[in-house]
Amino acid sequence: MKRVVLFSLLMLAFLVTLHGASASSFSGWVYVPGTVSANNVTLHFEDVSLTGELLGRAFVNGTYYGDFALRPGSEFKVGNVVLHYYKAFVGSKMAVLVGFDFLNLTVGESVTLGYYRFQVIAVGPNGATIRAYYLGTEKDFTASSFKVGHVSVTVSAYPEVFNGYLKVGEEIHVDGHYLVFEKAWVENSTGTLVKKLLFNVDGKNYTLTAGEKADVGVFHVDVKDLVVVTNSTSESCVACSSYADVTVNFIGASLAVKTVPDFEFSLQPGQTRNVGPYLFKYLYPFSSSAQVELMNNCGQKITGAKLTNSTISAVLYYGGVVIALDSVASDGTATFYGFLNPSEFPNVTKTANLLMTLKVGEGRQYVPMNVNLTLMNTGTVPLSHISVVFSPGAGFRVLGSDSFEIASLPPNKTLVLHLRVLPMKGGTLKLGTATAVALAPFELACSHCTVLHFTSNDPAVRVRTSALAYSIALSAPPKAEVGSAFPLVVTVRNTGNVKVPANVSVRIPAGLAVESSSGLKVVNGSVLLAVELKPGEVRKLKLNVVPYVNGTAKITARVSSLTGLLNTTSITLNVSTPKGGVVTVSAPCNGTVTTSTVPGKEVTVTKTEYKTKTVTSTTTSSVPYTPLRTKLIWLVLGSLIGAGAIIAIAWYQARSS
Numbered sequence: 001m002k003r004v005v006l007f008s009l010l011m012l013a014f015l016v017t018l019h020g021a022s023a024s025s026f027s028g029w030v031y032v033p034g035t036v037s038a039n040n041v042t043l044h045f046e047d048v049s050l051t052g053e054l055l056g057r058a059f060v061n062g063t064y065y066g067d068f069a070l071r072p073g074s075e076f077k078v079g080n081v082v083l084h085y086y087k088a089f090v091g092s093k094m095a096v097l098v099g100f101d102f103l104n105l106t107v108g109e110s111v112t113l114g115y116y117r118f119q120v121i122a123v124g125p126n127g128a129t130i131r132a133y134y135l136g137t138e139k140d141f142t143a144s145s146f147k148v149g150h151v152s153v154t155v156s157a158y159p160e161v162f163n164g165y166l167k168v169g170e171e172i173h174v175d176g177h178y179l180v181f182e183k184a185w186v187e188n189s190t191g192t193l194v195k196k197l198l199f200n201v202d203g204k205n206y207t208l209t210a211g212e213k214a215d216v217g218v219f220h221v222d223v224k225d226l227v228v229v230t231n232s233t234s235e236s237c238v239a240c241s242s243y244a245d246v247t248v249n250f251i252g253a254s255l256a257v258k259t260v261p262d263f264e265f266s267l268q269p270g271q272t273r274n275v276g277p278y279l280f281k282y283l284y285p286f287s288s289s290a291q292v293e294l295m296n297n298c299g300q301k302i303t304g305a306k307l308t309n310s311t312i313s314a315v316l317y318y319g320g321v322v323i324a325l326d327s328v329a330s331d332g333t334a335t336f337y338g339f340l341n342p343s344e345f346p347n348v349t350k351t352a353n354l355l356m357t358l359k360v361g362e363g364r365q366y367v368p369m370n371v372n373l374t375l376m377n378t379g380t381v382p383l384s385h386i387s388v389v390f391s392p393g394a395g396f397r398v399l400g401s402d403s404f405e406i407a408s409l410p411p412n413k414t415l416v417l418h419l420r421v422l423p424m425k426g427g428t429l430k431l432g433t434a435t436a437v438a439l440a441p442f443e444l445a446c447s448h449c450t451v452l453h454f455t456s457n458d459p460a461v462r463v464r465t466s467a468l469a470y471s472i473a474l475s476a477p478p479k480a481e482v483g484s485a486f487p488l489v490v491t492v493r494n495t496g497n498v499k500v501p502a503n504v505s506v507r508i509p510a511g512l513a514v515e516s517s518s519g520l521k522v523v524n525g526s527v528l529l530a531v532e533l534k535p536g537e538v539r540k541l542k543l544n545v546v547p548y549v550n551g552t553a554k555i556t557a558r559v560s561s562l563t564g565l566l567n568t569t570s571i572t573l574n575v576s577t578p579k580g581g582v583v584t585v586s587a588p589c590n591g592t593v594t595t596s597t598v599p600g601k602e603v604t605v606t607k608t609e610y611k612t613k614t615v616t617s618t619t620t621s622s623v624p625y626t627p628l629r630t631k632l633i634w635l636v637l638g639s640l641i642g643a644g645a646i647i648a649i650a651w652y653q654a655r656s657s
Contacts (some may be wrong), residue, residue, distance in 0.1 A: 023175075026100040028151060028259025029339075030114040031093060037112040038102035039080045039176075043068075045096060048088045052312040054096055072311035080176060089324060091305070091315045103175035104159075106218050106252040113257060116151060120253050128157035128253040135343065147260065150339050154256040158220075162248035165227070168241065174250045177202055177218045184226050184242035195226035197244055220249040264326070264337040268457035270433060274353040274379055276321045276340050278302070290325050290334045294318050297351050298440065298450040307336070320344030331460060352379040352440040354386070354409070356456035358431055365426045365466035366500045366562055368399055371419040373434050373456065377409045383438040383452070384408040388417065393432035393458065395425035409438075424562065426465025433458045469496040470533075470559040470566045472504065481578045482547050485515065490541040490557055494533035501532040502561040504541065511549030511575065547575040 030036060032045045032054075042059040049055060049069075058065040058078050068076050070085040077083075084099035102111060110119035121129040121140065130141050132148045145154045162172050172179040182198040182205070195210035201217030208214055210226045224245040265273055267282040272295075274280070279295040286306070293304040294316060305316040307325035315338075316323045323338040355376040363369040373390065377383055386406040392398050399420040409415055423429065434456040473491040480486045492504055505526040508514055514527055521528050531539050547553065556570040 024102050024104055024111070024255045024257075026098075026102075026111075026113050026255075026257040028097070028113075028257070029089070029095045030098055031095045034114045035112055036083070036098070036100050036114065038100070038105075038110075041065075041079045041081045041102075042112075043076075043078070043081075043083055048090065048094050048096065048312075052088050054085050054088065054098075087311045087313060089313050089315045091317045091322075093317045093322075095315075095322075104250065104252040104254045106177075109252075111255065111257075113151070116149065116257075118153065118255060118257070123157050123251050123253055125158055125249075128155055130155055130253070130255070150259055150262065151257050152260045155253055156256075157253040158249050158251065159254070160247065161219075161250045162246065164245070165243040166246055167243055172219075172248055174218075175252070177250075179216070179219050179221070179248065181244055184228070184244065186226075186228065195228075197223055197226060215251060218251050220251055222247040261337040262340045264335065266333050266335045268334075268459070269332050270455040271355065271357070271457050272353055272454060273355065274351040275323065275338070276342075277345050277351055278318070278321060279351065279353055280323065280336075282334055282336075285328050285332045285334060288328050289314075290328055290336075292316060292323070292336075294321070294323075299452040319346055350380045352381050352383060352438075352452060353377070354379075354383055354436055354438055354452070354454040356388075356434050356436060356454055358434060358456050358459050360421075360431055360459065360461055362462045362464070363423050364464045364498065365423050366468055366498050367466070368420055368422050369461075371421055371431065373417040373419060375406070375409060375415045375417065375436070377411050377413055380411050381441050382408050382410045383440065386436055386438040388434055388436045390419055390434045391432050392421060393430035395423060395427075395429040395463075396432060397422045397424060422562075423461070423463040426463050429461050429463055431459050431461045466498040466500075467496040468498060468500055468561060468563060468566070469494075470502050470561065471495050472557050472559040472567050472569050474506075474555060474557050474569055474571045476545070476555070476571060476573060478574070480545075480547050480553075480573050480575045482550050482575060483578065485544045485546045488543040488545045488555065490529075490543070491538065492531055492533070492541070492559055493538045494535050497535050499532065499534045500561055501530060502559050502566065504529045504531055505558050505560070506541075506543065507556040507558075508545070509553050509555065511547060511551065512553055512555070513546045513548060515544040515546065547573075550575045550577045 024038070026036070030045060032048055034045045036043050036045075040061045043056055044059070045054060045056045047055045052072055054070045055067070057067050058076075060079055065078060070076055070083070072085060072087050075082055075084045080103045082101040084101075086097040086099065089095040089097070100113065105111060105120045107120050107123055110117055115135060117133040119131045119133070121131050127142060127144060130153070132139050132141060132146075132153070134149045139148065141148075141153070144156070145152065147153070161174050166172070166181045168181055168183055170181055178201070180200040182200050184195065184197045187194045187196055197208050197210070199206045199208065199216055199221065201219055204217060206214070206216040208216070208221060208223050210223050213220070213222045224247070227243040227245065229241045229243070263275065267273060269282055269284045272279050272281040275294075277297065279297065279299060281293045281295060283291040283293060285291075289306050289308045291304070291306050294302050296302055303316070303318050306314060307316060307323070308314045309325045309327065313324060320341040320343065321338065323336055326335040326337050328334045355378045357374045357376070358371060359374065360369060360371045373388070375386070375388070384407065386409060388404040388406065390398065390402045392402075399422055402419070404417050406415065421431070436454040438452050438454065440450055440452055471493045475489045475491070477486050488506070490504060490506055492502070505528050507526045508522075509525075514522070527543065529541055533539060553573045553575055554570055555573065556568065558568045559566050
């Protein structure tokens with residue numbers, strides 16, 4: 001018989017590698033009353049107190065263990081399981097957010113997590129088969145990760161728990177199970193030395209031969225070799241120091257289970273979104289809470305709630321929908337999440353919703369801004385006969401149209417409408433809201449025809465402050481004579497920091513006439529001119545004025561813009577009768593002024609007779625902002641402005657009628 005080869009004691013330096021088997025866990029919602037159970041421990045959740053305590057009872061191996069009352073943030077340990085209690089959700093139904101740590105599962109073992117139960121059917125080198133039970137259904141999964149209902153599951157199977165040299169008497173412990181290397185020996189079998197090893201697994205003995213692989217209880221052992229270190233020369237060695245070169249796998253699986261919401265979205269106050277067969281509307285924020293409504297598919301309120309996010313959170317539950325509040329941002333935007341249970345839905349398969357979103361960048365006071373209003377049909381049916389109206393917030397004016405008519409908008413389609421607004425103030429302003437009225441098709445209507453109402457967000461807009469200022473000055477000769485024209489110069493300057501249109505008006509008193517000049521218009525005894533100057537820009541207007549009455553005449557000039565009168569000035573003229581001649585000045589109804597002088601005779605003056613007539617007109621202002629609708633009172637002066645001249649009535653008066 002061959003003698004056992006003696007090895008050096010240096011063999012003791014061989015590395016031994018011990019791998020841990022990661023524990024199993026659950027994190028998510030469990031409805032109350034409800035149950036979690038694993039590793040022969042069952043925890044019944046009975047109720048949630050007014051102070052948020054989770055009340056329940058514990059059982060071990062089917063025997064009553066005791067009651068528990070957990071405050072949010074505390075934990076409860078029984079046997080090999082640990083329950084972590086985080087928060088409660090209250091509403092027409094109650095639920096709790098918990099963590100549940102338990103040992104890995106071997107074949108045949110299972111874990112119950114509220115409505116769910118997962119059982120290990122088989123485990124091998126290629127993974128595990130997990131059978132999932134949920135609401136009366138069952139399904140087998142072999143993938144390393146899968147989703148069922150509202151939970152996701154990640155499986156880690158057949159973990160390697162030891163790889164190296166195991167000495168006689170050493171043990172491996174995994175999740176309450178153990179493997180002990182009891183002894184080793186060498187047998188002479190028909191002239192061949194056979195290395196034998198004895199393992200004890202959970203109290204049961206298993207004998208293996210070097211080079212053998214086998215399942216021993218809940219472990220799979222691969223014996224690569226047996227190393228005997230001894231001073232004995234006997235051919236049979238039982239009590240000698242022996243080392244087994246083995247790889248040990250645990251025949252079990254760890255499960256990482258967590259609740260996964262069916263939806264998560266953010267809304268601004270006033271916006272709506274379809275959730276399952278319902279419409280969900282975010283009304284307004286209040287501190288860190290959100291007031292919401294759930295409506296049917298006709299836009300009629302079903303229920304409402306004030307959602308909170310704290311250790312005792314208020315949620316909204318109705319007919320298969322659970323909605324919870326995640327957060328409320330400083331600008332009022334709220335983030336919601338929740339779960340859908342189609343088996344509890346009412347018998348409605350289609351919804352209608354119009355998501356309206358106003359979007360605008362930063363602006364500057366008195367400078368027009370472009371606004372985009374996006375209409376998105378997030379429902380499942382077309383909307384028709386859509387009427388949209390925009391209502392500006394305080395500090396804004398609408399330029400152009402503020403209403404729109406859309407024939408129809410199919411599902412999943414988007415339409416962008418364009419608005420133009422004028423900020424009248426600086427700072428952070430609320431832009432305003434858009435409202436829409438739409439018609440839903442028959443199959444969605446609560447009656448044969450139902451009108452739905454929708455509201456957009458009301459975004460905050462940062463508007464830089466502007467200085468709106470114009471100066472105006474008049475200059476003319478100190479003296480004037482009847483019948484002799486003199487120049488009147490009007491000087492206008494933009495002394496602000498923004499280019500904004502303005503109207504210049506020069507009031508011509510009785511006794512003075514103005515010669516025709518291109519670009520001018522006379523209204524109610526005033527000459528009007530529209531200007532639009534850059535900051536610092538100057539415009540000079542020269543008028544030829546003809547006096548036809550002697551005496552004192554006061555000419556007043558004004559400059560007005562968006563905010564009304566900006567500046568005014570006036571001058572006083574002394575009008576005298578020329579010496580040595582006769583002056584005849586007439587102003588007939590056609591507005592033509594004629595003057596003549598006969599030398600050497602007494603001067604006579606014929607005063608002009610004023611004629612008025614009312615003309616109703618609709619025209620477009622040369623100041624490019626809004627249509628002009630006004631009644632013009634035409635005064636025939638000494639000289640009427642030529643036909644075809646355009647008057648620019650101040651555009652901020654454009655809506656007068």
